[in-house]
Amino acid sequence: MDYSQFLSMPQEIGLVAVFLLVFLYDTFMSKKVQNALPVFTCVVFGLFTIANVFFCEESCSIFGGMFENTQATVAIKAILNIGMLIVLIQSVKWANSEYMTVRRGEFYELLLITLFGMYFMISARHFLMFVIGLETASLPLAALIAFEKNRYESHEAAAKYMFTAIFSSAIFMMGLSFVYALSGSLYFSDIAAMIFGESSTLLIVALAFVIAGVGFKLSLVPFHLWTADVYQGAPTPVTGYLSVISKGAAAFGFMVILVQVFGSVYTVAWKWMMYALIVLTIILGNLFAIRQRNMKRFLAFSSVSQAGYIMLGVVAANEMGLASLMYYVLVYVLSNLAAFGVIGAIENKTGKVMMSDYDGLRSTNPWLSFAMMLAMFSLAGIPPFAGFFSKFFIFAGALSTGDVALYVLVLIALLNTIISLYYYLLVVKAMFINKPGENGAIETFKSACSERLAMIVCVLGIMLVGIVSCIYTYLVDAAETSSALFNIF
Amino acid sequence: MIWENILIYFVVIPVLTLAGLAICKNIKQVRAVSVIGATVLMALGVYLLVEFLQLRAAGVADEMLFCGDWMWFEPMNIKLSLGVDGISVAMLLLSCVIVFAGVFASWNMDPLPREYFMWFWLLSTGVFGFFIAIDLFTMFMFYEVALIPMYLLIGVWGSGNKNYSAMKLTLMLMGASALLMLGIIGVYFHSSADGNLTMNLLEIARNNAIPHEWQYFLFPMTFVGFGVLGAMFPFHTWSPDGHASAPTAVSMLHAGVLMKLGGYGCFRIAIYLMPHAANELAWIFLVLTGISVVYGAFSACVQTDLKYINAYSSVSHCGMVLFAILMLNTTAMTGAIMQMLSHGLMTALFFALIGMIYGRTHTRDIRKMGGLMQIMPFLGVGYVIAGLANLGLPGFSGFVAEMTIFVGSFAHADLFHRVLTIMACTAIVITAVYILRVVGKMLYGPVHDEHHRTLTDAVWHEKFAVITLIVCVAGLGCFPNFFNEIIYDSFAPIIKALGAF
Numbered sequence: 001m002d003y004s005q006f007l008s009m010p011q012e013i014g015l016v017a018v019f020l021l022v023f024l025y026d027t028f029m030s031k032k033v034q035n036a037l038p039v040f041t042c043v044v045f046g047l048f049t050i051a052n053v054f055f056c057e058e059s060c061s062i063f064g065g066m067f068e069n070t071q072a073t074v075a076i077k078a079i080l081n082i083g084m085l086i087v088l089i090q091s092v093k094w095a096n097s098e099y100m101t102v103r104r105g106e107f108y109e110l111l112l113i114t115l116f117g118m119y120f121m122i123s124a125r126h127f128l129m130f131v132i133g134l135e136t137a138s139l140p141l142a143a144l145i146a147f148e149k150n151r152y153e154s155h156e157a158a159a160k161y162m163f164t165a166i167f168s169s170a171i172f173m174m175g176l177s178f179v180y181a182l183s184g185s186l187y188f189s190d191i192a193a194m195i196f197g198e199s200s201t202l203l204i205v206a207l208a209f210v211i212a213g214v215g216f217k218l219s220l221v222p223f224h225l226w227t228a229d230v231y232q233g234a235p236t237p238v239t240g241y242l243s244v245i246s247k248g249a250a251a252f253g254f255m256v257i258l259v260q261v262f263g264s265v266y267t268v269a270w271k272w273m274m275y276a277l278i279v280l281t282i283i284l285g286n287l288f289a290i291r292q293r294n295m296k297r298f299l300a301f302s303s304v305s306q307a308g309y310i311m312l313g314v315v316a317a318n319e320m321g322l323a324s325l326m327y328y329v330l331v332y333v334l335s336n337l338a339a340f341g342v343i344g345a346i347e348n349k350t351g352k353v354m355m356s357d358y359d360g361l362r363s364t365n366p367w368l369s370f371a372m373m374l375a376m377f378s379l380a381g382i383p384p385f386a387g388f389f390s391k392f393f394i395f396a397g398a399l400s401t402g403d404v405a406l407y408v409l410v411l412i413a414l415l416n417t418i419i420s421l422y423y424y425l426l427v428v429k430a431m432f433i434n435k436p437g438e439n440g441a442i443e444t445f446k447s448a449c450s451e452r453l454a455m456i457v458c459v460l461g462i463m464l465v466g467i468v469s470c471i472y473t474y475l476v477d478a479a480e481t482s483s484a485l486f487n488i489f
Numbered sequence: 490m491i492w493e494n495i496l497i498y499f500v501v502i503p504v505l506t507l508a509g510l511a512i513c514k515n516i517k518q519v520r521a522v523s524v525i526g527a528t529v530l531m532a533l534g535v536y537l538l539v540e541f542l543q544l545r546a547a548g549v550a551d552e553m554l555f556c557g558d559w560m561w562f563e564p565m566n567i568k569l570s571l572g573v574d575g576i577s578v579a580m581l582l583l584s585c586v587i588v589f590a591g592v593f594a595s596w597n598m599d600p601l602p603r604e605y606f607m608w609f610w611l612l613s614t615g616v617f618g619f620f621i622a623i624d625l626f627t628m629f630m631f632y633e634v635a636l637i638p639m640y641l642l643i644g645v646w647g648s649g650n651k652n653y654s655a656m657k658l659t660l661m662l663m664g665a666s667a668l669l670m671l672g673i674i675g676v677y678f679h680s681s682a683d684g685n686l687t688m689n690l691l692e693i694a695r696n697n698a699i700p701h702e703w704q705y706f707l708f709p710m711t712f713v714g715f716g717v718l719g720a721m722f723p724f725h726t727w728s729p730d731g732h733a734s735a736p737t738a739v740s741m742l743h744a745g746v747l748m749k750l751g752g753y754g755c756f757r758i759a760i761y762l763m764p765h766a767a768n769e770l771a772w773i774f775l776v777l778t779g780i781s782v783v784y785g786a787f788s789a790c791v792q793t794d795l796k797y798i799n800a801y802s803s804v805s806h807c808g809m810v811l812f813a814i815l816m817l818n819t820t821a822m823t824g825a826i827m828q829m830l831s832h833g834l835m836t837a838l839f840f841a842l843i844g845m846i847y848g849r850t851h852t853r854d855i856r857k858m859g860g861l862m863q864i865m866p867f868l869g870v871g872y873v874i875a876g877l878a879n880l881g882l883p884g885f886s887g888f889v890a891e892m893t894i895f896v897g898s899f900a901h902a903d904l905f906h907r908v909l910t911i912m913a914c915t916a917i918v919i920t921a922v923y924i925l926r927v928v929g930k931m932l933y934g935p936v937h938d939e940h941h942r943t944l945t946d947a948v949w950h951e952k953f954a955v956i957t958l959i960v961c962v963a964g965l966g967c968f969p970n971f972f973n974e975i976i977y978d979s980f981a982p983i984i985k986a987l988g989a990f
Binding site: 320323377382383384388392393395396399400402407410411414415417418421422425428429432433469472473476 | 561562563564565626630631633634637640644645652655664668670674706
């Protein structure tokens, strides 16, 4: 075994180093400086993120092709890092709250481990590796969801998440066993070569199982039933993490599997499966979101429908689709985390999470409502904010195949943006137009420095990521240099 | 460099004004910044006009002048392309005038004047950006930038059933823009036969590569997308509610400029880029817009709320714009552009006056008002002038525009076009009915409400706004040839494209 291979995975090594530093700090530093642990984590992870953005350009395939780094994986990992950093900054205040102090070390360690798992999901080119990544990413999350152990909902959410995670993994592995039966290998490239030109029932069933298994992670309808309860019950920083990072990683891994492994049955099978899933996801996610009054449940259903939009990049199955998918994930990370940042700040201060509590927020907390408004506009896809550009490119990506069926799909998706605009505007309306209720608006308060910093990062991102075109250009480059993925077509 | 192009300043100035407003502390500063912004913009508009005319006089016959290209999103070949022809120049001037008047019309905005003006200027940014862009992506982006501020402007500062109206307006317009987005991406992917896809209007028109079967799909998408904003039947229902609930200056800007975005977009994107489908499918939309014209006018007759009357009148007149564009000949299209200018100015005037009257009487119900001419003669006279312009009295802009439209429409020799034209002509008569009815009831006759006798006439900033607009309406009516010269050259390429089929 050639140990120098490990040097070809600098991002994973870096992340392990961050993890070890946090672990050592947590275990060995004296009581006096323990309170600085959250800030320490943010700083270390921040440095890691910056290093990542600038120094990782190498493509390689190691461990006999089980693990692959391309420009695209580097890019998506960098995007996840940015999201992770925002989550970390947002959670500083929460982690310093009284009943968190003894356990916050674990919180950060578990969080970093899940990210490590996602790295492997992204880079894996062998199903065993993928499953290990998947499990490493999901199981610690159950512990994180149960972190507020004095809250009943937190337990309920963790149990629900645990069961669905296990169930979906089981289904996924069922599919894998069928694939193995057909091809006799678990390497992506081998499987693709073996099943080329085949479209037996067993293959279709295997494909359906794989899609269902990952569909749970992405909370695509009809595999979304856990989403709202878990989002509502989990601590807000964890909800934010779950809704963006976990989803982004799964979406990328999903696209790699579908394109690279099952590319040969694109037109026969999975295009139509994804077609149906996207239509269901977008429509039902939107319709359910309209009725929600709890902000976290509301964002849960909004993120269900957003997952449908992300899947449009998958169904395009070309470089442009991949680039748009990554770009969409980036914008979605920033917008959704801005929304969760506001919700978290208000929840930390007042414990209020209902939409009606936001009535008249503008008069008392203008900056918070401004950030929330930008987040909503960006999620709804309104220019000049980043969400508009990401929606435009994901639609353009889906249409770039020239397939008439996809025109219909995009039309459906576009008409659904109007429904989504309606419920996003409900939040804006509550904050800007509605008069405060009987109990008065949420009183004016100063949010913590960390929360404000995270919000500023998100708001700047929302305003600039779209207009500054080099980001999208870079992602397209990254997708094109990784085009070995698409050779199978 | 991008800063060497004069056109970009039409966006830069509103953005700077926006930034200036963000640091304002009190209403005086807010007013000062807004007035400075509007004045500079107005000066820039006039300067552009002069430059444009000089270039044309010097024999520069390019389709678009002041063109410029800056690469934006390289992978999709999306550029920030700017350029204007006569029509855009006219539209830019119109927008400048209405923004200028709108600032004065919202002088005493309350509450939150700073936020109000910020949204107002964001809306203006979108409008100006739309008219200077010749790249589909940029145009579409600015188009949506112009739409969303309406929600908050109506929702926060509006009156009456404002929540409902604001939501309805936003969702209907955004729904239209969803169709439009699909249309634009579709056009993009068929923009070139040799794989050099482009978003640039001129290049797409030059390539003329959109296959006919795709045109049948993309033309309705884009035409309806813009047509909703142009209040095309049956998608006009946002307009009366929206206008009735909006604050004065927003109604002015919306009816005056935003609805013109619809007509301009139909003309510039739908018809220009897809001439084949335009020839083939025009009849469907002619019927729909014909209904808009007549139905809008009839609806205005039965309304009692001043703003509703005017909003339905807008439906009728904007319908006329689309109707004329769809006639697909130079005369009718010239009329359409004239009508856009004329309707923009006089509706803005109308809404400004209605806002001023409403601010005093606190009612817009014409049954509760009477004899206002004795009480507030300036506003009364202004209203009569606006009304006369609206019903097409010679000497004002409306006459020239409508005359040209109907002459152009009647030039079609077939029965279908002629019958439609005659039916649309009846709208002129109906317009006279509802205008004169309002003028008679509200301005003349006995004073209904003794309380009204205590009211005062317009103050200086109101007079200023009104006079600005009246001068423009009369100017357009008295010197139509001047405006005709500005826009006339612009029709040649589009007529050529249409004639090629």
